[in-house]
Amino acid sequence: MLNQYMQQIEAVGLDLFFAAIFFFIGMAIRDVLNQGNVPKFGRFIVWLVLFLGCAGFVVKGIIQMTWEGSGIG
Template identity: 75%
Template sequence: MINGQFEQIEALALNLFFASIFFLIGMSIRDVLKQGKVPAFGRFIVWLVLFLGCAGFVAKGVIQLFWEGSGIG
């Protein structure tokens, strides 16, 4: 297998791994919030923080993609 192909497969696998980790974290947080009977404002704050963490990860990937495409990184 060509080195470039190996790097692409590795990057894809790493991104899928992080997506699955975010999903599992979200499911566990949902379960804890449901069992703890957390008020609506508290649930909103928790989901906001989780969303911002995920959005930061996605933004990092998009920025990295643009930088590599333009030859910067």
């Protein structure tokens, strides 16, 4: 039974791994911004770039699931 779902388990595990990586990157960036006395505008730009990177990853996953569900990919 485990062999039947191995591909799904790997996909979910990879998604969770990337979510954890984004979390740790966010925590590291927060620490660097706090220690570096970065102005508010700079903090905003840094968090915007981090959010856009994460959003791009989520959108890629949604597009991939949509295409695979319709038989394109």
